[in-house]
Amino acid sequence: MPVDQIGDVYVAGRWRTSGSERRTAVVDPTTEDPLAEVVSADAADVDAAVRAADAVARDWGATPVVERCRLVVRLAEEIERRASGLTETITRENGTPVAESAHAPTTAAAHLRHCAEVGPSLFAEDVRPNPMAPGDTLVQRRPLGVAGLITPWNYPLSLIVVKLGPALVAGCPVVIKPAAETPLAARMLMDAVEAAGLPAGVVNLVTGDGATGQALVEHPLVRTISFTGSTAVGRSIGEACGRALRPVVLELGGKSPALVLDDADPEVIARSILKVSMRNTGQTCKACTRLIVPNTRRGEIVDLVADVVSSAPLGDPFDPSTFFGPLVSARQRDRVLGYLESGHAEGAKAVVGGGTPAGRDRGFFVEPTVFDDVTPSMRIAREEIFGPVLSVLGYDGLDEGVALANDTPYGLAATIFSRDEGRAAAVAVRIEAGTIGINHYGSNAAAPFAGHRDSGLGVEFGLEGIEEYLALTSVHRLPRG
Template sequence: MTTSDLFIDGRFVPAATGRTFTTIDPSTGDPIADVAHAGPHDVAAAVSAARAALDGPWSRMPAAERGRLITRLADLVEANADELAELESLDGGKPIRNTRAMDVPAAAAQFRYFGGWPTKIEGETIPVAVPDTLCYTRKEPVGVCAQIIPWNFPLLMAAWKLGPALAAGCTVVVKPAEQTPLTTLRLAGLIAEAGFPAGTVNMLTGDGGTGAALADHPGVDKIAFTGSTAVGREIGAKAGARLTRVTLELGGKSPNIILPDADLDAAIAGSYQGVYFNSGQACNAASRLYAHRSVFDQVIEGLLVRIKEARVGQALDPSTELGPLVSAGQYQRVRGYIRDGIAEGARLRAGEVPGEPDGGFFVQPTLFTDVAPDMRIHREEIFGPVLVATPFDTVDEVVRQANGSEYGLAAGVWTRNLGDAHTLAARLSAGSIYLNTWAPGDPAAPFGGIRASGIGREMGRAGLDAYLEPKTVWTNLTSR
């Protein structure tokens, strides 16, 4: 096995303590590499390097040059697409067909989009009522940003966070999830190759203790976190106590509604992909299905046909549709929910209770019906290939059910009636509404949730603004 180091101040270095951890191939359960485990000393060194870059070469760089470097990084991601796709699949269990077609191209697209922003960040001249006064605003970088990345889309989420932060002129310390550090570290190499000044981007690998030390560091001006709601609440509390700016993109239990007039073939296909894509390991997975009673049985039968045909297998097999879950811990978590669903009386229509893992962490696509609203499988985020399906009779009823959750990340509606579609888009409480589709994306479109699904937005202008601090300048024009 090889050992992968931290990336601090433009160099790859071992952890100060020499401590490492092992990253595992979830398709086989075998070790891939030993990775440096950052501790408090490494966190301090990375934050110090980011501060020096912020006060030095990065802040003095013209906006056009900053944009050129970000665009150069997009070029390098594309040039190394095959390697990045294989690393992402090997380390996280994501099917290679998906990492090649979606994860890597989407990451490059993020950098390319935000590479166009630095020359377009403008202040405003404000026509104030005070006589003989010039009042204008400047938009300045927030400062040193801690960015904590999840394991389900490690390369793409790194791009989501790095792109706007760098475009705004911030410097960053990135902490990837301990389950999936490899593509983030390879991205660090590409950042160095692109020519970013040392310290502009730093990468710290480690566990939750590393992330906590980073979030606690007084030299951090903003925290951006994607992950579980439980950890997000802890980070939000810390940020609130220190009055540190924070963006939180958290969990979901997203409702997906099929009205009786929907194109059922499209609705079934979209609902299947909406929940089982990435083996259900997506914060905006369509994990609560509500189909009108008149079409409910037809929808379930259509889903069962697709589930039966699903190819579950090793991530590097090009024919694999659903890969393994990311870790033994996640496997046990999902297995526990399936057991609970059966024990609480839900009807298991597809899938089975997984046994002890034999090599990889594979869970078959699972479907429950006869689900009561108070069941854990209906209320809580499972983050696995598990769908709960419920019939409804009226629109008012399904709106109450859909909104009756602590989460509010996404919601979907399938109907041929545009009036019904847009009326429901207004009534559903979520950060993203998908009409006759599920989870399309674009770097220009904001993404985020409400309530327990998070604070703030990523991507688009809203994502950029999260890394900018407006400064108001007042000038008395009569002073000599």
């Protein structure tokens, strides 16, 4: 079934019909019923979108930053006006529990407002005296040009907006390519873009699969790429951008640790562990899915976490009490089930879950699972699962615990549990990760979010995230007179 009668791709301020014969079915992960059929845009569609963005790049970049920011705030307002529809769409296409998806429009609007608030400071006059000769230098920050934004399915609105806001404030027109599994919220976002009064061509949308994304990455008029997704795909995009000498931001995977110190408060762990490790049914790149605990308290903490996870409701994502919904697709469900089988085969003990929920014949559901007796060499301890699976590893001394936390090629996130925040902060210095929480995990739109090692390149959030869309130019001047 077609998604609607509007059109296939959003280019130069209007919906257009695509010439592509390829279509992708969008499936409700709770019922397995088809929701829509969306075009997989071809190279001609991508070319039209990029050229539309490039045609307005000079004018948008020359628009005063205060005006760009005013329009970004207008976009925030239009997103808020569509909050209920966006919430329903996210839950319908992704299976995100409504208790989670209901926050997405508000959070997206807040992020846009923050970008608009802080962005102008980057364009303030920056004059630097020359310490070695007469004269000074005017340092300018100029928009890079057309930005390609490629986003995943797990947060269909939020992960677009964290790229879109900085790009627009910086003065870069964009072409958005959302995940093939979850294009509907992105299509709704275009309605908000139009209502906000953003000039035609500043925001464009093409839907599709990896071939669509590849066409965007390789287009010669695209000046920068921002990608969130798997490390494997990120490597490929990084290689292509490297050949083109094109800036790229890669926010990739993780296998993040939650390190429990020997003085940790069990009530704090109980209160935080679901959000820290299994938010959005475990489909979160920064989820801390390796719970590293002192062996002296292992039994206590395993029992505690098992109680919390087993008590969290699984079911209809439209029920506000539901914490665990379905996974996004049959492919993702089967992938996670494969990791559960691997855990069993390698000798891990499922103290909670370990398979598929009883009595659910429809929907891409997997039991929330806590594995004990996990060793560092097991696949469930080393590879990103992207599902509701938590692996418990034990340590005997703090040095061993820190070593286990760092025993991963990734470096995205971490959490440290301790009653002593000063001690936890001292341990945080030893953890190789881009973002670390103490006794909880969250992110801050004003602070940089950056993965280390196999978790990516570049920065999102904060002034640093806006700077990723800017190029520096130094204009050297002789003394006047």
